[in-house]
Amino acid sequence: MTHDERISILLVDDQPLTRVGFGLLFGAEPDMEVVGEASDGVEAIRQARRLRPRVVLMDVRMPVMDGVEATGAIVAAVPESRVLILTTFDLDEYAFDGLRAGASGFLLKNALPADLLSAIRTVAAGDAVVAPRVTRRLLETVAHRLPSSSGAVADSRLDRLTPRERDILIEVALGKSNTEIAADLFLSENTVKSHFKHVLAKLGLRDRVQAVIFAYENGLA
Structure with a gap:
């Protein structure tokens, strides 16, 4: 090497x-x-x-x-x-x-x-x-520190997502793995991965952790 x-x-x-x-x-x-x-x-x-x-x-x-x-x-x-x-x-x-x-x-x-x-x-x-579930547990513990979504204007980047991509983002924010998301939405795991890559690209996020935080901050979870 x-x-x-x-x-x-x-x-x-x-x-x-x-x-x-x-x-x-x-x-x-x-x-x-x-x-x-x-x-x-x-x-x-x-x-x-x-x-x-x-x-x-x-x-x-x-x-x-x-x-x-x-x-x-x-x-x-x-x-x-x-x-x-x-x-x-x-x-x-x-x-x-x-x-x-x-x-x-x-x-x-x-x-x-x-x-x-x-x-x-x-x-x-x-x-x-x-891990997705650990991320969710961490966010729930400090949820009171997140900005309230009531009355707040949602991030305009959400408009870039297709309905299916928004579904994927919500599932990710709920702490579900790609396998679980595939079962819930009747998709293949590779399709879920492909959609999620598009979600990250459209929202300008780097990874799953940032996607979960984005979803929580915008009231999707």
Whole structure:
């Protein structure tokens, strides 16, 4: 595997021992390479701009600037970089804020090494790593923080969707897998995947997580 084919990773955590541990884990993988480290959000943004990593492994609680603010800045400045949030609790509101800021998913800090490695590869491939039902549970926990849809003007991007694509978006927001959506709507799973790709493209969203948040914010779920 050449240098360019490896998944470049930026480690962001204010604990040096944590960064060392992650570095050893990823360094043992032939398809991964740690290209930089940062101990706070400001340094993370600077390093991301300079190194343009495929994946940023981001802690949320850090000095100077937290991981949520840093995530938003990195996603805006380096759109090819995918951010994976690390959090202590699976229903941590920091994790939700990180997803809204543009992260492609979140993992618990005590996740098994195999799960972390799988998540890195999944995010690097352009998918989200938060399971649909976990995303729904997270959103329901912090639903009171979402803007009320009553009296609000729906996002004009919704008009770009066909009725079938809107159905797919609603099903995704309800936490259903592609297999479940296919059964509900009497479609093949490949057709569901194709429709959902069109949904993401028309709405300008990056992955399933952002689609769920968009649907909730626009009162579709």
